[in-house]
Amino acid sequence: MSTSPPAVDPIAELRARFEAVVMPHLDRLLAFAIRRTDSVADAEDAVQEACIRAWLGFADLRDEANARPWFYRILRTVLSDMREKSGRRQQLVYITRLEDAHEELVGGEHDALFSEVVSRLDGEAVHRGLRAIPEDFAAAVELHDIDGFKYVEIAEIVGVPIGTVMSRIARGRKLLAGAIMAERGGVAADARTTERRSAQGGPR
Amino acid sequence: MSDDRSSLANRAVSPSPEEAARESRHEVLRELLGAYADRELPPETVAQIDAHLVGCAECRHSLEVHHTLRARLAVEPPAAASPAFRARISAAIDAAPVPTAPRIAADARVTPGPRMLWLVASGWVVATVLALTLAVTSGSASRFTPSTRALAAPVHDVPLLGAVVDDYARVSRGDLPGRARDLDAVRAAVSFPVEPLRAPNLRLLAAWTTDVRGEPAAVLAYRLDDRLLVQYLVPEDVFFQHPAIRAAIADHHLLRAADGDRTVVAWPDSSTGNVLVGNVPTESLQSIWRSESTR
Numbered sequence: 001m002s003t004s005p006p007a008v009d010p011i012a013e014l015r016a017r018f019e020a021v022v023m024p025h026l027d028r029l030l031a032f033a034i035r036r037t038d039s040v041a042d043a044e045d046a047v048q049e050a051c052i053r054a055w056l057g058f059a060d061l062r063d064e065a066n067a068r069p070w071f072y073r074i075l076r077t078v079l080s081d082m083r084e085k086s087g088r089r090q091q092l093v094y095i096t097r098l099e100d101a102h103e104e105l106v107g108g109e110h111d112a113l114f115s116e117v118v119s120r121l122d123g124e125a126v127h128r129g130l131r132a133i134p135e136d137f138a139a140a141v142e143l144h145d146i147d148g149f150k151y152v153e154i155a156e157i158v159g160v161p162i163g164t165v166m167s168r169i170a171r172g173r174k175l176l177a178g179a180i181m182a183e184r185g186g187v188a189a190d191a192r193t194t195e196r197r198s199a200q201g202g203p204r
Numbered sequence: 205m206s207d208d209r210s211s212l213a214n215r216a217v218s219p220s221p222e223e224a225a226r227e228s229r230h231e232v233l234r235e236l237l238g239a240y241a242d243r244e245l246p247p248e249t250v251a252q253i254d255a256h257l258v259g260c261a262e263c264r265h266s267l268e269v270h271h272t273l274r275a276r277l278a279v280e281p282p283a284a285a286s287p288a289f290r291a292r293i294s295a296a297i298d299a300a301p302v303p304t305a306p307r308i309a310a311d312a313r314v315t316p317g318p319r320m321l322w323l324v325a326s327g328w329v330v331a332t333v334l335a336l337t338l339a340v341t342s343g344s345a346s347r348f349t350p351s352t353r354a355l356a357a358p359v360h361d362v363p364l365l366g367a368v369v370d371d372y373a374r375v376s377r378g379d380l381p382g383r384a385r386d387l388d389a390v391r392a393a394v395s396f397p398v399e400p401l402r403a404p405n406l407r408l409l410a411a412w413t414t415d416v417r418g419e420p421a422a423v424l425a426y427r428l429d430d431r432l433l434v435q436y437l438v439p440e441d442v443f444f445q446h447p448a449i450r451a452a453i454a455d456h457h458l459l460r461a462a463d464g465d466r467t468v469v470a471w472p473d474s475s476t477g478n479v480l481v482g483n484v485p486t487e488s489l490q491s492i493w494r495s496e497s498t499r
Contacts (some may be wrong), residue, residue, distance in 0.1 A: 011302050014302070023293075024294075030283040041284075043283075044289055046294075047285075047293070048292065048293050051297060052300050055300055056457070057303070060303075084474050085475065086392040106262055106265040107265075108265075111265055111272075118272050118276045123280065142277070145274045145278055148278075161358070166239045169232070170236070170237060173270050173273050174269070175311075176273055179268045
């Protein structure tokens with residue numbers, strides 16, 4: 001009796017590819033979502049929704065080498081939808097205060113001091129700093145410095161020209177430095193807060 | 205080495221042309237320091253910044269800030285997705301519909317034959333071509349979409365869908381009641397967000413407002429190749445009124461229905477419900493929905 005090769009199950013095969021291509025990025029995506037939500041539970045909900053959307057659109061992903069930025073783009077859309085639905089607003093320290101703190105930092109011989117301050121920051125302090133600056137800037141900085149994307153990939157994820165990515169990363173790091181120094185100096189505690197500036201209305 | 209910017213700052217008089225040019229160059233180059241630190245600049249720009257850094261203490265300090273923050277953020281650890289969370293995601297994906305291409309292949313596998321088996325084994329592209337070929341020859345695409353996902357009841361048993369299908373029939377018989385340029389006016393007229401769909405070969409033709417069962421609705425008409433598609437946007441409380449819609453969305457994130465040659469898909473956004481109607485294969489509408497859901 002002859003034996004025929006086992007039938008290929010296309011769905012199982014696609015699912016296996018999805019697991020192999022997309023799921024390895026889950027930890028990084030969860031961290032990205034945690035920095036943008038009020039709780040781990042909210043972040044997990046966002047990542048779960050992103051996974052479902054990614055699965056539903058997986059057949060449309062032509063180049064699996066682009067799976068990671070593609071997955072981040074979906075997650076950003078989910079997080080944006082969640083923010084819109086919840087009406088959540090980020091509490092921001094005034095931008096000008098952060099810029100002033102940065103100007104003071106680079107205007108003097110404070111390199112060693114800043115380096116020491118940053119080296120002592122724990123994860124919570126880093127998150128507070130990132131949350132104190134506008135989302136567009138924070139996202140660009142995080143996508144590059146934490147998640148390791150190149151500028152061209154960030155442009156694709158965020159949906160802006162590469163020049164805007166360059167500008168957001170440069171300004172985002174300046175504001176983050178200002179936020180770190182402002183908090184160290186107690187400026188943040190006294191600062192008035194304002195609502196998050198949207199991508200359209202916020203500074204570039 | 206002297207610092208040209210410090211000397212510049214100490215002068216009370218107007219800067220010389222050379223100093224003004226240097227200051228201007230400083231303003232430009234300091235905006236590029238982040239990309240310089242990240243090695244994202246072309247060599248000629250890098251060379252300009254290298255030269256500028258020699259004489260500019262402020263830019264050297266600023267560059268150090270970039271390096272310091274980048275190094276600190278690079279060691280920020282990822283979160284650890286728990287096994288329970290991973291299991292939850294796996295279960296959620298199990299419960300979700302399967303993406304279209306493999307479903308087509310799976311359906312093709314149900315009626316095996318030597319040619320069909322070869323096509324399945326050849327991959328998704330070939331399977332999709334087969335599905336489209338069969339859709340054309342049979343005059344229907346419904347055999348490629350499992351009946352479990354289609355609305356079991358007639359469209360007119362769900363008042364919202366019935367009203368939309370009837371309106372589509374009326375609209376498609378006559379001149380469209382608006383133009384694409386009316387989109388802003390439509391946005392201003394309704395209390396919910398109105399965003400046109402975006403998908404390959406889909407072009408907005410017209411926008412207008414109407415009422416669906418006494419509630420305000422935004423209507424966007426599109427050209428998909430040579431067919432007319434009409435999207436109805438309604439408030440979410442109107443959208444979720446009928447239990448058949450709620451059940452379909454809860455189970456599949458998408459409702460699919462047909463009324464004669466007209467096919468319908470419906471899905472919710474963050475604050476609105478979308479009903480998309482057209483005289484096209486359901487697969488075309490689902491493809492547009494997928495483009496939206498992954499946007």
